[in-house]
Amino acid sequence: HEFPSMASLNDSETKNPPSSYSRKEKSLGVLCSNFLRLYNREGVESIGLDNAANQLGVERRRIYDIVNILESVGVLTKRAKNQYTWKGFSAIPHALEELRKQAINETPKVSQVCSSGTDVNRNDYLGLSNSNNSYTETHSQSSGSSNIENNRKEKSLGLLTQNFIKLFISSKAEVISLETAATALLGDVHDPTAMRTKVRRLYDIANVFSSMNLLEKMRHPESGKPSFRWLGPKTKSPTLDANKLKRRAFGTDLTNHDNSKSKQIDSVSDWSSKDVTVAMLNNIDHVKVEYNENVTTKQQPSTSRNSKEFVFGPFTPATTQKVGISGNKKLKQAQDWENLADTFRPQYCNKDLGDLFGHYVEAWKSWCGEAEEKKQAPKVIALSRYLHAKT
């Protein structure tokens, strides 16, 4: 097939070392970042799938993934064939609140996924012992509507996404492993194959949410298994929030240092600030995303590999070089300058760091919020180094 043009094609542009095919650079998470960078801005209001696919240089199929996930949290809305309406991050809180409600009445049993919230490490049976029909669907079939194979919808990525979220916002556990989530979302069915497929999907979802800072990947406190923690608003019901306010004191974890203000991931208000931060970040980097050579560029994303713009790998752990440090890409940098923001983009969602230094990252974020005018990129790099050192 047409693999990365290692032959032909001048590698001149490609900043990456020799051979360059990075699976990471093609992850849904990165794609999502690009997608948001492209549409999360002033004036945007309509989104065409074809356009998106071209702009982002990916196959259409991938756009569906992104769009479906985003839609399930209200960021987008389908208007018509090939056409979506941008709603923005501000729509998230409401969407979540809606989900919470559903979670409450629909399926009270899915309340706990525990998976060792404290000491349950053994068999991670989730609370729901039987409760087979845990799959959503408010009103089950009543009329003759044959629900035969309307399975399709029940298995949609969108629904899965929402149910996945429900797990976080309505359950006790705050760190959930995909395996646990999959089991919970899978009703019962102990089919290993179904399980694997489900987990695959969850990985997809988790990746895009991570790129949106709604989820954070981390090691489970005890089991050490890779898991995720909800970063978005928890949306508490106003009624019992009284006693709820302090669920801190959790587990020894990283809660001791300063972490002063902020830190209450529960309040919606807090979320809003986060929202702002995210939005801001998205705006800052890449004030211009334009695309020359657009022309037709029909399908064939393979052509031109287009590694020109959208380079970067937010998630690259310590291994990969910080984009900012690599000076070899000066070429492109020369042109369109305003985005020296590129220099520090990678840091803000470095998951690995986030794992161990959540509070530092938090601090960084707030700092970033103040640094409206970047240009203090060096500062960031310094911080980055510092964190690495700690590691």
Added chain:
DNA sequence: CGCTCCCGCCAATTC
């Protein structure tokens, strides 16, 4: 190796 999860075949749905 086992964990991740990209890729794209091809079926279900919608024009």
Added chain:
DNA sequence: GAATTGGCGGGAGCG
């Protein structure tokens, strides 16, 4: 009956 959507899982990248 073509075009859109999108489930699904093989199997490759990577740590």
